[in-house]
Amino acid sequence: MNILHIDSSILGGYSASRQLSAAAVERLTAGRDDAHVTYRDVAANPIPHLSGGYLAALQSAEADRTPDVQADITLGAAVMEEFLAADTVVIGAGLYNFGMPSQLKAWIDRIIVAGKTFNYVDGVPVGLVPGKRILLTIARGGFYGSDSPMASFEHTETHLKTAFGFIGLNAEAIVAEGLAVGPEQRTAALAQAEATIATLTA
Secondary structure, three states: OEEEEEEOOOOHHHOHHHHHHHHHHHHHHOOOOOOEEEEEEOOOOOOOOOOHHHHHHHHOOOOOOOHHHHHHHHHHHHHHHHHHHOOEEEEEEEOEOOEOOHHHHHHHHHHOOEOOOEEEEOOEEEEOOOOOEEEEEEEEOOOOOOOOOOHHHOEOHHHHHHHHHHOOOOEEEEEEEOOOOOHHHHHHHHHHHHHHHOOOOO
């Protein structure tokens, strides 16, 4: 079983999403001698955002491939290869100003690629990578659940589920929220999320 573990929080050891993603990977690999984990920290080692030069080089062999653009293409291919090789993808993400960290968006932009992970058939997008398990561990400072007045402001979980759905995958989410409300709420929310993680099966 190949697991791709992605962390995106800028908070390092203080990050709740990192705590939860690590717990999820530990749970999924427990007792599994066949488990192989590939780890990518897109906050510590950011993937460049898409550039015009990068897209031009992908679309035309005649485009100018500077050393920087060629390095970017090589990195993009490695990111895609890691994703396609994974049976399970575990992603730790926070809610930053109503959306995912921009570093995680840069990673998403490297795996949502026409001809690789989706195609259009008669004008309708068709996902090309069914069968993978996507597990999101999401941390939110406030309350943005479906029953919250702030639900429409939540664009990390919803964006990720939409992006993976577009390429044929159903993303599961384990959410700890209200973490900035106070220490008691933070402790309770993390405990509840970890209890859910403890029930995961590989």
